[in-house]
Amino acid sequence: MTAEARAAASPLTERQEARRRGILQAGAQLAGRGGFEAVQMREVADAAGVALGTLYRYFPSKIHLLVAVMQDQLQHLRLTLRRRPPAGEGPAERVAETLMRAFRALQREPHLADAMMRALTFADRGVSPEVDAVSRLTTAIILDAMELEDPTQEQLSVVRVIEHTWHSALITWLSGRESIAQVKRDIETVCGLIGPAADTR
Amino acid sequence: MTAEARAAASPLTERQEARRRGILQAGAQLAGRGGFEAVQMREVADAAGVALGTLYRYFPSKIHLLVAVMQDQLQHLRLTLRRRPPAGEGPAERVAETLMRAFRALQREPHLADAMMRALTFADRGVSPEVDAVSRLTTAIILDAMELEDPTQEQLSVVRVIEHTWHSALITWLSGRESIAQVKRDIETVCGLIGPAADTR
DNA sequence: CGCTAATCTAGAACAAGTTTCAGACTTGTT
DNA sequence: AACAAGTCTGAAACTTGTTCTAGATTAGCG
Numbered sequence: 001m002t003a004e005a006r007a008a009a010s011p012l013t014e015r016q017e018a019r020r021r022g023i024l025q026a027g028a029q030l031a032g033r034g035g036f037e038a039v040q041m042r043e044v045a046d047a048a049g050v051a052l053g054t055l056y057r058y059f060p061s062k063i064h065l066l067v068a069v070m071q072d073q074l075q076h077l078r079l080t081l082r083r084r085p086p087a088g089e090g091p092a093e094r095v096a097e098t099l100m101r102a103f104r105a106l107q108r109e110p111h112l113a114d115a116m117m118r119a120l121t122f123a124d125r126g127v128s129p130e131v132d133a134v135s136r137l138t139t140a141i142i143l144d145a146m147e148l149e150d151p152t153q154e155q156l157s158v159v160r161v162i163e164h165t166w167h168s169a170l171i172t173w174l175s176g177r178e179s180i181a182q183v184k185r186d187i188e189t190v191c192g193l194i195g196p197a198a199d200t201r
Numbered sequence: 202m203t204a205e206a207r208a209a210a211s212p213l214t215e216r217q218e219a220r221r222r223g224i225l226q227a228g229a230q231l232a233g234r235g236g237f238e239a240v241q242m243r244e245v246a247d248a249a250g251v252a253l254g255t256l257y258r259y260f261p262s263k264i265h266l267l268v269a270v271m272q273d274q275l276q277h278l279r280l281t282l283r284r285r286p287p288a289g290e291g292p293a294e295r296v297a298e299t300l301m302r303a304f305r306a307l308q309r310e311p312h313l314a315d316a317m318m319r320a321l322t323f324a325d326r327g328v329s330p331e332v333d334a335v336s337r338l339t340t341a342i343i344l345d346a347m348e349l350e351d352p353t354q355e356q357l358s359v360v361r362v363i364e365h366t367w368h369s370a371l372i373t374w375l376s377g378r379e380s381i382a383q384v385k386r387d388i389e390t391v392c393g394l395i396g397p398a399a400d401t402r
Numbered sequence: 403c404g405c406t407a408a409t410c411t412a413g414a415a416c417a418a419g420t421t422t423c424a425g426a427c428t429t430g431t432t
Numbered sequence: 433a434a435c436a437a438g439t440c441t442g443a444a445a446c447t448t449g450t451t452c453t454a455g456a457t458t459a460g461c462g
Contacts (some may be wrong), residue, residue: 013458013459015458016409017343019410021208029320036325037325037448040447040448040449041448041449041450042448043397050411051412051413052412052413052450053409053410053411053412053451053452053453054409054410054411056449056451057409057410058448060450062409062448062449062450062451078212082431089368097355105259114298114325118325119324121319121323121369121370121372122319122322122323123376123406124237124319124374124376124378127376128376128377128378131376131378133377134379137280138404143437153386154390157383157386157387157390157406158371158390160379160390161366161385161387161390161391163363163369164365164367164368164369164370164373164387164391164438165366165391166366167369168322168364168366168369169365170366171322171362172365174331175324175325175326175332176329176330177332177333177336178361182361185354185358186358186361186362186365188363189355189358189361189362189394190366190391190394192394193390193391193393193394214428214429216428217439220440237416241417241418241419242418242419242420243418243419251441252420252440252441252442252443253420253421253441253442253443253453254422254423254439254440254441254442255439255440255441257419257421258439258440261420262419262420263418263420307403319406
């Protein structure tokens with residue numbers, strides 16, 4: 001548990017922490033079974049052994065819940081990547097490899113991916129802080145892969161464009177309008193923006 | 202045969218065409234006033250002077266309706282662009298100019314933009330044909346700006362990446378997590394993929 | 403321990419998207 | 433003109449996200 005979470009909201013007790021985790025797990029499980037629409041708040045509450053009102057105290061909407069699930073998944077991904085970092089030669093290759101690894105993980109759980117991505121892009125201003133946390137995590141993962149400490153404005157814009165492409169390509173794939181091969185190509189294409197070697201000229 | 206297949210096959214009568222336009226206009230008007238959530242199907246039906254069941258016969262869901270509104274807007278945009286094409290020197294400049302013009306138009310109607318974009322990215326497989334039509338229109342607008350007749354696979358992937366960036370940057374702007382200036386920079390950055398003039402690599 | 407405030411539960415209630423249905427109206431055909 | 437098929441209306445019903453309430457439970461504290 002981070003110090004920020006403690007500072008932002010009043011710290012959760014042990015049982016509350018357990019409840020929160022149970023809710024997240026129930027949500028992820030239902031999402032994995034049937035995607036966004038299968039995550040029904042009454043069922044989540046049931047599966048987590050918690051009253052509906054309590055669920056809403058922890059996560060003020062279905063979108064909040066699914067964005068939190070996504071944050072959870074990204075944290076796992078980041079740890080996995082720390083243990084086995086991408087092995088490409090340049091930053092562009094490493095970012096592409098990182099995203100393709102994430103993509104393959106999502107392909108194994110397309111329903112979960114559907115629920116998370118739909119929630120993320122449908123989120124309105126009321127969920128901005130949470131969506132922003134997800135976005136910062138994604139940025140951090142990409143910057144990790146680039147092995148960049150101190151990005152310039154241009155590099156940050158490139159990273160944003162990569163994130164945009166990543167999100168939108170996933171959505172397009174999930175709705176059946178783009179193939180796995182096309183997503184792969186899109187990722188490789190956008191990674192071309194990173195440039196083959198930033199400081200050779 | 203499905204209802205859609207029939208609708209696509211058999212042309213609408215005059216009155217039906219008028220009803221359809223009335224519904225689209227009512228939808229766009231409500232969307233312009235209060236965004237996605239302000240488009241309530243009962244109100245749309247009311248404003249269009251049509252029964253709820255009829256509204257659902259023309260547009261089988263709120264998402265379908267808003268995606269159709271978007272298609273309508275894109276068709277207008279394309280005509281406008283035909284009349285006054287972008288004047289940049291290279292394809293990259295012209296695409297950026299085109300997208301920035303569209304962006305400025307959306308800034309004038311942020312609520313409408315919200316309703317259309319949220320519908321577009323939230324659409325599931327059941328709306329794929331309609332979303333695909335919007336996507337093809339967008340692609341056509343970009344290819345128009347590039348003045349490209351016969352794009353290669355690589356060029357098509359670049360166009361897809363531009364579209365992804367365009368959609369996702371708009372969503373991010375609409376939810377208040379990215380500024381107008383950042384969206385502009387993202388557009389210019391991704392247009393860098395088009396390559397300055399003739400590619401020499 | 404005993405008190406107070408916060409939290410949790412069960413369940414009803416509400417809101418908006420969607421479905422359904424019986425009856426009225428249009429349209430095209432003979 | 434008369435009929436059959438399809439379309440539209442008005443209204444109720446159903447679904448699922450969200451809110452609300454009254455009472456039970458828990459946590460922190462003197």
